[in-house]
Amino acid sequence: DQQATRKKELEERRDGLRADESLHNDLKKAFGKNGIPAMIIETAIPELESEANELLARMTDGRMHMRFNTQREKVTGGIAETLDIEIADELGTRSYEMYSGGEAFRINFAVRVALSKMLARRAGAHLRTLFIDEGFGTQDEAGRNKLVEAITAIQDDFDLILVITHIDELRDSFPVHIVVDKTASGSMMSVR
Numbered sequence: 001d002q003q004a005t006r007k008k009e010l011e012e013r014r015d016g017l018r019a020d021e022s023l024h025n026d027l028k029k030a031f032g033k034n035g036i037p038a039m040i041i042e043t044a045i046p047e048l049e050s051e052a053n054e055l056l057a058r059m060t061d062g063r064m065h066m067r068f069n070t071q072r073e074k075v076t077g078g079i080a081e082t083l084d085i086e087i088a089d090e091l092g093t094r095s096y097e098m099y100s101g102g103e104a105f106r107i108n109f110a111v112r113v114a115l116s117k118m119l120a121r122r123a124g125a126h127l128r129t130l131f132i133d134e135g136f137g138t139q140d141e142a143g144r145n146k147l148v149e150a151i152t153a154i155q156d157d158f159d160l161i162l163v164i165t166h167i168d169e170l171r172d173s174f175p176v177h178i179v180v181d182k183t184a185s186g187s188m189m190s191v192r
Contacts, residue, residue: 033081034081038070038081041070041083042070044118045068045070047118048068048111048114048115048118049066049067049068051113051114051117051118052066052110052111052113052114052115053065053066053110054114055109055110055113055114055150055153055154056106056107056110058146058149058150058153059106059109059110059143059146059147059149059150060089060106060146061146063089063090064087064088064089064103064106064107065087065088065089066085066086066087066088066107066110066111067085067086067088068083068084068085068086069082069083069084069085069086070082070083072084085107085111087099087107089103100138101138102138102139102140102143104138105138105139105147106139106143106146106147109132109147109150113130113154116130117157126159127157127158128158128159128160129158129159129160129161129162130154130158130160130161130162131162131164132151132161132162132163132164133164134164134165134166136165136167136170137166137167144167144170148170148173148174151163162178176191176192177191177192178190178191179191179192
């Protein structure tokens with residue numbers, strides 16, 4: 001009788017553990033790379049793509065456009081999850097690596113600002129400050145002008161935009177300058 005009772009208790013425990021295992025497997029699948037994270041990415045991509053393309057179009061006179069691909073066909077058949085960025089201009093679609101340093105900077109800038117704005121919007125927060133550290137050196141004069149125009153166009157989205165540059169003629173594009181001069185007694189800062 002004791003053994004029969006013990007057997008019944010163990011079978012009930014086993015059945016409970018099987019139910020727990022099933023639940024854990026479902027959760028593992030749901031939170032795995034093809035589960036909820038993939039669904040979040042799939043819903044975020046169109047918003048991110050749209051925002052980045054709007055900014056990229058401003059910086060390139062509508063010449064460049066990007067698209068995010070989250071799936072590609074495997075050589076062996078089937079579909080692989082991925083995150084590829086396709087960039088197109090008047091010459092066609094090329095991989096990111098085939099663009100110049102200045103073009104790559106503009107692409108990066110557009111994606112980073114779009115991602116920041118999207119994350120802030122989803123968090124219910126306001127983007128307060130944007131730091132742009134260098135990057136202008138990779139731009140020709142027309143590229144620098146377009147980048148300044150893009151910064152000016154998004155300035156209402158931020159309380160403060162700080163542009164760090166060593167290019168003297170770029171300073172005149174912005175109303176306030178914090179100039180740092182190195183001296184024998186240390187760095188000195190002045191606001192102009």
